Amino acid sequence: MTLVPPPAARVGDSLASVATPSLTIDLDAFDANLAAMSAFAMRHGVALRPHAKAHKSSEIARRQIEAGAVGVCCQKLSEAYPFAAAGVKSIHVSNEFVGVDKLAMAVELASHVRLSVCVDALPQVQALGDAAARAGVTIDVLPEVDAGQHRCGVTNEDALLAIVDGIASQSALRFAGIQAYHGGIQHVIDWTARKDEASRAADVAARYVRALDARGVACAIVTGGGTGTVEFDATSGVFTELQPGSYLFMDGDYGGIGWSGDLRWRHSLFVLSMIMSATRPGMAVCDVGLKGLAVDSGLPRSVQWLDANSEPALTYLCANDEHGMLKAQREPEVDFAERVGKRVLLPPGHCDPTVNLYDEYVCHRNGRVTDIWPIDARGLSR
Amino acid sequence: MTLVPPPAARVGDSLASVATPSLTIDLDAFDANLAAMSAFAMRHGVALRPHAKAHKSSEIARRQIEAGAVGVCCQKLSEAYPFAAAGVKSIHVSNEFVGVDKLAMAVELASHVRLSVCVDALPQVQALGDAAARAGVTIDVLPEVDAGQHRCGVTNEDALLAIVDGIASQSALRFAGIQAYHGGIQHVIDWTARKDEASRAADVAARYVRALDARGVACAIVTGGGTGTVEFDATSGVFTELQPGSYLFMDGDYGGIGWSGDLRWRHSLFVLSMIMSATRPGMAVCDVGLKGLAVDSGLPRSVQWLDANSEPALTYLCANDEHGMLKAQREPEVDFAERVGKRVLLPPGHCDPTVNLYDEYVCHRNGRVTDIWPIDARGLSR
Incomplete structure (x- = not known):
């Protein structure tokens, strides 16, 4: 039956x-948001890697990539599967993970897409490197630095450098840059205060880039930024890649903050x-x-x-x-x-x-x- | 791929x-809760019709029915489908609904299970009666009375009697009793205060039963009650059927209220x-x-x-x-x-x-x- x-x-x-x-989408508004963010990133010469945790839809990811995005972010490994299955070629898992089941997902994904992931501790690097080497795949690694949210991420330059050394010692891992995301400042209501907070987070990221530089390590990617701060992150001179998600939809939370710049969603x-x-x-x-x-x-x-x-x-x-x-x-x-x-x-x-x-x-x-x-x-x- | x-x-x-x-279930605790509620209802001679909105699982519904439940409640028509498909024979949709798509679901469900539904306005009765007659099915109707929550439900005896007359005029509908559920008192922290509130809600239900009685209408079922009030509802002399859901699991909300009676979850x-x-x-x-x-x-x-x-x-x-x-x-x-x-x-x-x-x-x-x-x-x- x-x-x-x-x-x-x-x-x-x-x-x-x-x-x-x-759950409905007004496509006129959606298309306008999609186009505006793509144009914004292009105008400022930064890569756009929208966060797919906001929409969780491979149909939407396809449209974002057609409009110029370099790939998507996912927040969890399992979340990346439908995007990989739908043909998204470049996925960044913007989060830490541990355990054999998670490592198995990472190496499976890396055999289908260009995968990058975050780490913030040496044991993660070693476990990931061993798993990737055994599976014969290569994984890009972007250590996360704590840009001020005090959630995940290393808290000092020595910890970052130790992790970068750890990555260098793993033949199946490749250091690709750093992630510096500060979720706590995305919804600061006052536009000027939010701008100042974004500037402080960019300064923190810049400090880590300089420490790498002093060690002779090039930091090709600095990824981060959300819908509330991209307008500042794009002109910071620090971020090379933006991760906004909510801009497609807007919501009550973002609708309630000040938008004094050029961007409107x-x-x-x-x-x-x-x-x-x-x-x-x-x-x-x-x-x-x-x-x-x-x-x-x-x-x-x-x-x-x-x-x-x-x-x-x-x-x-x-x-x-x-x-x-x-x-x-x-x-x-x-x-x-x-x-x-x-x-x-x-x-x-x-x-x-x-x-x-x-x-x-x-x-x-x-x-x-x-x-x-x-x-x-x-x-x-x- | x-x-x-x-x-x-x-x-x-x-x-x-x-x-x-x-999401994990500790089966020892789950089995104890399942058995305790079944024994409690049986001991007090009231029917147990657990609310499936809490667990949304036909596997769990099957266990509840094996342990003596007369069927389940669902809160939405679409929610009832997997239970009907899994062989649950009696489903009560403890909520109002309107619109042709909802009526189509109701008559489809009624062709597979013994379906009862709530109404609180005459146009719903007419639309449901017409749809059921066209489809050649019979649907039990339990008008909802507002037991104090001020959400859905009729607010006076005249409105109830008008609806009962409306049901009587529809050959495909059958008046089966009333629903009197008060969600707002389930989490009253103080046990004695909760007992008093439950008593007031039962008094409201009794008033409607008397009005039906005075009109010569037998009210076979008075359904209602949740995990927080069943111990009072069962002995009220008013309720014939209980609808608890959360008792299987417990949660922070119910864990934070007083439990001074015999029931512990x-x-x-x-x-x-x-x-x-x-x-x-x-x-x-x-x-x-x-x-x-x-x-x-x-x-x-x-x-x-x-x-x-x-x-x-x-x-x-x-x-x-x-x-x-x-x-x-x-x-x-x-x-x-x-x-x-x-x-x-x-x-x-x-x-x-x-x-x-x-x-x-x-x-x-x-x-x-x-x-x-x-x-x-x-x-x-x-």
Whole structure:
């Protein structure tokens, strides 16, 4: 017996008939973001290696590479598999990993793509070098330096140099540069303060490059930067490669910070939901909650009626597992009963973990579904 | 080219070799919880219809039914499909829904299982009755009453009676009783206060039952109750059926409330993670963050070393997408570098949305993997 739920949408459907909840992409906004970041990186002569942890979709990676990206970043080894399978040729795993199962993934991936990875301790270098040599593959290594986030990464030049020596002693590893990513400053609200923080992180990276230089080690790649800091990183004179991810989509978190420079990103990612109950004045209940919206960076900051005539203005008040509580902003007595069945669009507070809840993007233009893209790296966190 | 990540675990593996992050079940604790709830419901002569939104696994539903459950609840129609496909005979969709795509799912499900659903407005009754009649199926309907949560459900007896009349006028619908669920009181910390709240919710349900009685309508089923209130609901004299879900697993949220009665639940669900970086004194970084732990109800409240000798005591400080920051509780200068590669067990703050991030449970007993159960309703929120 084949008993599976019907598809949420088919190409050609009206957006107003797409099943809810669905994760939707406004392709006009998406294309504008895609093109703007590519042009920006090209203009500044830095490589663009977008972070695929944001979209987890080989269809999107293909478009980014067609637009000039040199490859993608992944945050986990398992996450890299669908991109490798789809023909992405260059993948950087921007994270540390340990253990025999992880090493086995690394060498398998390295036999299909040009793989680079991060390390921040000597035992990782040795284990990786041994595994790569046994498998007959070569892996590029970019030691991570702590650019100020105090998460992963070496904390002093001596530790970096010891790791570089360790890489040099491994015939199957190749020192390719360093990673200096500071996630903690991406969402600094004040644009000038964010610029200053980015400058400090670049200074830290530069210090490590000078230490390598003094040892006669060329640092071909300095990779890092996110959507919040790329405009500063690109002109820092330090970074050679940028890793932004969220710029394609925007989200509540990035939408809430100051954008005083030339770069502007449009919201392209929305959860399509439906009012499914309204039995109390001024309140409505929609059909998406914690299982369709990541709330770690807050609830959706706006509720847009798909049919603009549906009004009145709503606030997304709280999320249960499969319910979203909506409240009229101004009319406490308004009866939403007649609006049951109407659709609303919700911008996620945080795009990355929201994307990770869905199996596909429903892409639309001019109110029609034009593409359905699988989120083929969904759930791949190993 | 087949290029997919290797499996996280195989039956027979040591738990200490399972790939991280993985969602694991301690089967001794799980079995104890399963048996205790079944015995509790049987002892009190109430039907047990566990909520499958908590576990989303037909393997677990099968075990619940073998242990005496009358069927399961689902929160969404699409969520019901894998349970129907796996042979669960009785499914209650404990939620409202609207729209042609949802009605199509309801009638398809009703042609395979005994389906009951909730409604809280007359148009839903009419649409459902028409769809069921056209498809030649019969659907049980349990109008939802607002037991105090102020989410879904009718808010007065007249509205309920109008809906019951509406159901009676539809040849393909059958009035089966009412649903009175109050999610807002499940986590009241003080046991006595929670008992009082549960009593108030039961009083509300009783009021609706009396109104039906006065109209000569028998209310065979009063369904509701969650893990936090079942001990009161079972003895209320009002509820005939209980819907708990989290009792199988427990989580940080339920672990933090008072349990003064006879019922005690053991933590059986843990995310297995690994220390993958430690370059700063007193700090370690593990490989699970927002994409493997739902944080809407808080971070993991404890960090257990899988190897008890690994010590020292840790606090899970904050979650990034794929990183968890861990901090030594007492030794600010301790160096975790030698503990990179060690595994830790993390109890999720909220089980339901954490389960929804994984494709399988790795089940273990005495340190060995004994079963791998697919989370076959993962992501099914339509």
